[in-house]
Amino acid sequence: MKTMYMNRIRKYLVLxxxxxxxxLVTIINQSCTNLDEELYDSVTPSNFFTTQEEFISALGAAYxxxxxxxxxxxTMALQETTTDEMxxxxxxxxxxxxxxxxxxxxxxxxxxxxxxxxxxxxxxxGVNTANRLIYQFQxxxxxxxVDQTLADGFIAELQTVRGFFYWQLIDMFGNVPLxxxxxxxxxxxATKPRSEVYNFxxxxxxxxxxxxxxxxxxxxxxRMNYYAGKTLLAKLYLNAExxxxxxxxxxxxxxxxxxxxxxxxxxxxxFFANFNVNNSxxxxxxxAIPYDQVFFQGFQYGVKSLxxxxxxxxxxxxxxxxxxxxxxxxxxxxxxxxxxxxxxGTLTGPATKRGTFLAGYQWKAGGGLVMDDGYEVPQxxxxxxxxxxxxxxxxxxxxxxxxxxxxxxELGPQAYRQAGVRIGKWEYALGSQPQNMSNDYAxxxxxxxxxxxxxxxxxxGNTEQALILVNQIRARAGVPDxxxxxxxxxxxxxxxxxPGGELFNEIGRxxxxxxxxxxxxxxxGFFTDVEKWVLPFYNPGDRIETGAFxxxxxxxxxxxxxxxxxTQNPGY
Numbered sequence: 001m002k003t004m005y006m007n008r009i010r011k012y013l014v015l016x017x018x019x020x021x022x023x024l025v026t027i028i029n030q031s032c033t034n035l036d037e038e039l040y041d042s043v044t045p046s047n048f049f050t051t052q053e054e055f056i057s058a059l060g061a062a063y064x065x066x067x068x069x070x071x072x073x074x075t076m077a078l079q080e081t082t083t084d085e086m087x088x089x090x091x092x093x094x095x096x097x098x099x100x101x102x103x104x105x106x107x108x109x110x111x112x113x114x115x116x117x118x119x120x121x122x123x124x125x126g127v128n129t130a131n132r133l134i135y136q137f138q139x140x141x142x143x144x145x146v147d148q149t150l151a152d153g154f155i156a157e158l159q160t161v162r163g164f165f166y167w168q169l170i171d172m173f174g175n176v177p178l179x180x181x182x183x184x185x186x187x188x189x190a191t192k193p194r195s196e197v198y199n200f201x202x203x204x205x206x207x208x209x210x211x212x213x214x215x216x217x218x219x220x221x222x223r224m225n226y227y228a229g230k231t232l233l234a235k236l237y238l239n240a241e242x243x244x245x246x247x248x249x250x251x252x253x254x255x256x257x258x259x260x261x262x263x264x265x266x267x268x269x270x271f272f273a274n275f276n277v278n279n280s281x282x283x284x285x286x287x288a289i290p291y292d293q294v295f296f297q298g299f300q301y302g303v304k305s306l307x308x309x310x311x312x313x314x315x316x317x318x319x320x321x322x323x324x325x326x327x328x329x330x331x332x333x334x335x336x337x338x339x340x341x342x343x344x345g346t347l348t349g350p351a352t353k354r355g356t357f358l359a360g361y362q363w364k365a366g367g368g369l370v371m372d373d374g375y376e377v378p379q380x381x382x383x384x385x386x387x388x389x390x391x392x393x394x395x396x397x398x399x400x401x402x403x404x405x406x407x408x409x410e411l412g413p414q415a416y417r418q419a420g421v422r423i424g425k426w427e428y429a430l431g432s433q434p435q436n437m438s439n440d441y442a443x444x445x446x447x448x449x450x451x452x453x454x455x456x457x458x459x460x461g462n463t464e465q466a467l468i469l470v471n472q473i474r475a476r477a478g479v480p481d482x483x484x485x486x487x488x489x490x491x492x493x494x495x496x497x498x499p500g501g502e503l504f505n506e507i508g509r510x511x512x513x514x515x516x517x518x519x520x521x522x523x524x525g526f527f528t529d530v531e532k533w534v535l536p537f538y539n540p541g542d543r544i545e546t547g548a549f550x551x552x553x554x555x556x557x558x559x560x561x562x563x564x565x566x567t568q569n570p571g572y
Contacts, residue, residue, distance in 0.1 A: 222289065528551070
């Protein structure tokens with residue numbers, strides 16, 4: 001059950017959106033880097049917040065942008081569909097969208113693709129709102145309206161929120177403007193080197209995080225507390241070599257130990273307790289987004305992933321769109337005994353175990369097979385399977401499990417409508433809205449902290465201690481302990497053994513679809529190996545891009561048009 005406090009926070013999020021979001025939209029429409037806000041050129045007591053409850057209410061505006069974390073058209077698209085975990089095939093006219101979903105998977109995206117704009121907006125809208133609130137809170141202190149000790153914690157929280165959004169910006173785009181002054185912000189700030197922005201963010205967080213609350217209860221749920229701040233720092237340290245050129249493995253370990261040794265978090269006995277509809281009480285959640293189908297919308301995995309016919313499985317109020325699915329190689333990298341994998345439905349009965357994936361034959365909520373009324377008829381002159389249509393026929397079989405055909409026959413333009421295992425990690429509530437799920441979404445959870453520490457130990461040569469941590473994760477998944485962290489990679493299981501390959505695989509299996517895979521692929525040096533996991537494609541003009549420049553996304557052309565002081569990333 002959601003706590004009363006969490007519902008209050010959600011209410012504040014909604015109310016704050018009504019009163020403040022107009023400003024946010026204005027900023028975005030003007031270019032995310034235009035911070036000229038004439039409405040706030042003077043300060044009066046009536047403009048600001050004087051009680052702790054009013055401060056908390058104002059903080060709601062800083063968290064509104066997190067709603068886009070689990071939508072499909074921005075950060076999630078950039079961080080997941082560009083990897084071996086997720087793909088959006090073109091199924092006839094469905095999900096063609098000018099080819100941009102195929103381009104994301106093939107790494108041949110362009111500066112015109114709208115997801116680039118959305119990713120940029122996600123980051124800078126969050127930064128801008130945090131900067132504005134920091135300015136307002138600091139003004140209260142300077143004018144004597146509020147005591148410094150009351151404001152300090154809230155300002156530190158806002159600095160941490162700002163640090164999160166800057167983490168995503170430097171991760172996706174590298175060199176970006178560094179804007180921290182709301183009152184005197186430049187209308188067209190220049191691009192700063194990635195390392196400079198990284199160093200600022202880390203220094204800022206190292207000063208702010210000690211001021212955050214160490215409470216782990218309803219008062220800090222859905223907010224940045226001390227341990228969320230330490231986890232954010234661990235993420236930045238983990239990727240420090242990518243962002244700044246200097247590895248920081250010892251700092252990763254120290255930050256993770258702060259969380260681990262606090263005793264306030266632990267692994268859930270049931271892996272899927274983290275992903276249920278009523279999951280707000282998870283012992284693993286360090287920072288979570290409290291999605292709600294009414295009060296805080298945006299969690300869209302259901303509508304974007306599931307087949308049209310899945311409406312009958314869950315009695316949804318709307319039909320899903322049949323898009324996002326996983327690749328065969330990633331699905332097969334899970335041991336069949338792995339609790340996280342789940343099992344597949346058959347012609348004689350539905351799946352008996354829930355899993356990260358939704359696979360096999362699908363059944364209606366009231367019994368009986370779901371039919372795919374739009375299954376493909378034979379098409380002449382198609383390669384490599386001429387005169388063959390969907391080999392499974394009308395019964396809906398997600399991923400063609402047990403068939404002699406591949407789980408996804410092609411990337412486009414005629415991928416089978418039922419091809420590809422779908423995302424089943426989060427529980428789909430019967431009778432719910434697939435476009436607005438009410439599951440809370442863990443941005444940071446305890447299992448991730450254990451795996452970050454394991455990786456840092458491995459990088460330092462302490463394989464023995466790293467194995468202990470990894471095997472904690474595997475024990476919960478019901479699979480045997482590893483005796484070595486080396487092995488073939490999940491996207492190349494027939495390939496050679498790679499140092500740390502099994503560690504990389506385990507990170508992927510545990511954190512699947514949680515918006516970290518692209519970052520992990522880049523840090524491990526595998527992101528440009530895209531040819532090893534992409535599917536056959538047929539569309540004229542489609543191509544695979546393997547250049548190192550693809551480790552950064554382009555700045556959307558409209559952002560550069562609006563701000564000529566921005567510098568485009570190389571290769572675009």
